[in-house]
Amino acid sequence: MQLHNVIVLALEAVVYFLVLITLLHWRHRIGIGVFITVLATMHFLETYLAATFYVQVPMATISPGSAVFFAGKLLMVLLLYIKEDAATVRQLIYGLLVGNLLSFVLGQILALHGGAMTPGGMPSDEPFLRDLGILMVWGTSLLYLDSIGIILIYERLGSIMGRRMLPRFFVAGMLTLAFDQLGFYGVLNLLTGAPASVFWGGLAAKMAMNLLFVALTGIYLSLFKSDGAASPVKGISDVFNDLTYRERYQDLLARTGRDGLTGVHDRGRLEFEGPETIREAVRNGRAISIMIVDADHFKEVNDKYGHLEGDEVLKRLAGVLTGAVRKIDMVYRFGGEEFVILAQDMGHRLAVDTAERIRSEIEKNVKAGGERVVTVSIGVSAAPKDGRSLLELISAADRRLYRAKAEGRNRVVGS
The missing domain is CATH 3.30.70.270 (Reverse transcriptase/Diguanylate cyclase domain)
Structure with a gap:
């Protein structure tokens, strides 16, 4: 059963990657909004799974929401930045943050209803609705920091690794996912009492999925031409604006001065x-x-x-x-x-x-x-x-x- 779960996890990752990378690749024909919308709608599923759905794999208990879908989304954010610019990434992150905050607020208002129940007559799970809202808001806040972090780490690694994209993808993803696992587990443990094995298992699974997604990205980049991106920024207050300016400046500089x-x-x-x-x-x-x-x-x-x-x-x-x-x-x-x-x-x-x-x-x-x-x-x-x-x-x-x-x-x- 554990080996079976590993195979299913890999299948989930491949399907997730193929659909998202296809939408990203065809963004100029179908619109970048399609890619952003699909990526954003997956946020609810990955948060729900991270709170309620865990499977056994060799030496660990992990959630596909955290290990597969979040790790994949973070790499997609980096690819979106490279293919477009930081302003486009900002639209995705800010949209998620506002949308999830609104979901949490409305969830608290919904709790004011009296006698809420399911269609079968069972009482509605209002505490779970509240906890899920907290996790979604916290997860998106982490995603904001993760997105900035993975972009900046990727760019900083350029001075060490040159233009070798895949090693930079892997290292940037590894460091950012480790930070995210630490931050998300802290709140998950507070709300659900998740044991330490969930943290270590999730961390190992994210590292493995990071390697798989980077390998899939390598196959994609070998088939389709990709381009470069931006440079370091000054601060975090309006970091996406600065990143966008630097990305466009570096692109212009790369095509001039010859x-x-x-x-x-x-x-x-x-x-x-x-x-x-x-x-x-x-x-x-x-x-x-x-x-x-x-x-x-x-x-x-x-x-x-x-x-x-x-x-x-x-x-x-x-x-x-x-x-x-x-x-x-x-x-x-x-x-x-x-x-x-x-x-x-x-x-x-x-x-x-x-x-x-x-x-x-x-x-x-x-x-x-x-x-x-x-x-x-x-x-x-x-x-x-x-x-x-x-x-x-x-x-x-x-x-x-x-x-x-x-x-x-x-x-x-x-x-």
């Missing part, structure tokens, strides 16, 4: 985001390095093969650079045939080794006119040894670049 020829970031983007990136790294004691890459004798390439071939060489250089660095590293076209690489969490020695590898790969793979080998000179600097600002690091790397040129080109100078 060099039209090579496709890498342009100098303006470096001057805009570089200073803060370096300040934050220095402030947090994290390594950060700058590499300035300059094509040797590039004027001769233009003179001999023409500017169109010179443009193609720059594109090839940019391709080698972007392919040789990590996802968290940023490549900028600084001007003409000069590129800058901003490498986060990379110390001086590793930066010099990386620059040498880049130099070697360019020498092997980039040619002008199909015959002339193109080489580069690279100057490297790192914080805090060579400076604590973008200007200081650029200046140090530039001085070393000129030394590389003076010493014969096609080399790396890092000190």
